[in-house]
Amino acid sequence: MSILALADLHEGQLAGATARVVAAAQAIGGDIDVLVVGEGVHAAAEAAAKLDGVSKVRVADNAVYAHQLAEPMGALLVELADGYTHVLASASTTGKNVLPRLAALKDVSQLSDVIAVESADTFKRPIYAGNAIATVKSDEALKVITVRTTGFDAVSDGNSAPIEVVDTVVENNQSSFVKEELAKSDRPELGGAKMVISGGRGMGNGDNFKLLDGIADKLGAAIGASRAAVDAGFVPNDMQVGQTGKIVAPDLYIAVGISGAIQHLAGMKDSKVIVAINKDEEAPIFQVADYGLVGDLFEILPELESKL
Amino acid sequence: MKVLVAVKRVIDYNVKIRVKADQSDVDLTNVKMAMNPFCEIAIEEAVRLKEKGIATEVVAVSIGPKAAQEQLRTALALGADCAIHIETDERAESLAVAKLLAKVVEEEQPGLVILGKQAIDTDNNQTGQMLAALTNLPQGTFASEVVVDGDKVNVTREIDGGLQTIALTLPAIVTADLRLNEPRYAKLPDIMKAKKKPLDVKTPADYGVEIASKVSLLKVESPAERKGGIKVASVDELIDKLKNEAKVL
CATH class of the missing domain: 3.40.50.620 (HUPs)
Known part of the structure; x- marks a missing residue:
């Protein structure tokens, strides 16, 4: 072969x-x-x-x-x-x-x-x-x-x-490049990161995603998002984890304010350890999480960052 | 300019998947079916091009069992002008579908073909690219913006790491990503009107295309179930578990 x-x-x-x-x-x-x-x-x-x-x-x-x-x-x-x-x-x-x-x-x-x-x-x-x-x-x-x-x-x-x-050169008169807008980040690339922390609709707005930055910096983690957070305009599309976004399988995946729609689970359920932080204790994300913490993410995230 | 849109009948987005007891496939008996969500976005884009005066006619095409005509009627209710149903009960894979669509492109001579980027059943993400290759037309896949400009179309694509914009000569093939648009709902009067719109029924044999594939499905299983773990009471307990039990910190 x-x-x-x-x-x-x-x-x-x-x-x-x-x-x-x-x-x-x-x-x-x-x-x-x-x-x-x-x-x-x-x-x-x-x-x-x-x-x-x-x-x-x-x-x-x-x-x-x-x-x-x-x-x-x-x-x-x-x-x-x-x-x-x-x-x-x-x-x-x-x-x-x-x-x-x-x-x-x-x-x-x-x-x-x-x-x-x-x-x-x-x-x-x-x-x-x-x-x-x-x-x-x-x-x-x-x-x-x-x-x-x-x-x-x-x-x-x-x-x-x-x-x-290889010196094969082909012709192309059908398509041409116009521009690219690539996200600049010092963090590891989402697809290959050993740790990922993702935010969902529960983050409330794009500014609040800054609450994830400090934790990501301490862990050396990449930052992801659910489709709901991307659709709401909180963060750009290249951060989306799920069926139609990135498929990730890090050692540690922390889902913050993410309810856990099946399309999101499809993108992260092969992670080794999953942590879910959500105020709704009935959220489906808890059914796949190894460790769940029920509570207000706006209180939990700063505490987590200071104690890591 | 004529716009051709391909639509697929698939299991409804919200239905929980069950695997058949004999592991031969996913069980679709008495399961709610619907138009593939990415195909809805493709139809919506075509109808918007017509509303802007860029498209003159929108033709919807579907390949599948007789029941796929329901999805074509939905496409007509959403604003397509006419439909072509290529009827087959066989499992048509991306390559056979692309070959059939290539024949339809040859007959209809559209200026633009729009497809969904993937179907949510097989998750293949192949048909649009294969169609582009077979028709020797340029492709703009995973589109989040489509701007027709004279004899060109600018397509903004959702790629790993961000967005890429490319210019394609027309005719071209475009596949729709999630954020291309938000599809409308069909209104009742439009659903009634759609029943009277023309729908042509054909077979793969009419186009001289073989559906049979060299890929066989040996087995379908449920994925390994992930068991829910425990709830922790505090951030301290969480950090302790991650350090000492899971050993990931």
């Missing part, structure tokens, strides 16, 4: 999700090539070459791949996929955007959001917002798969795989 894993980039650098996609590839078994696509991504390629289990890094560095637009990336993957049995990417917004194009152009089905590898052709994936787990078998000659990275532990660094330059 021979696997091509698409590297995840964050502002041109290799993102942590890549090491987890490589781990999923190892669970399948076989040679693992990592493909790095973008503009000015040689540092990312060098970082990918250090990942354990990687046979070779292939790097396509060209202006046409800047911002990883779907049309040129899809076309490149179609060129490069021949000879591989599996093409993997993380279920990030880039992986979700690009991989179905490859699958369609190769006339094969795609498996999305795989959380476990049973064998080289059989996988587990959540359906119905994680309220059911499907075991699916693909008889396609080329298996195109997005990986839910919370299901796999990252491989370590210690390798020095060769880097091969």
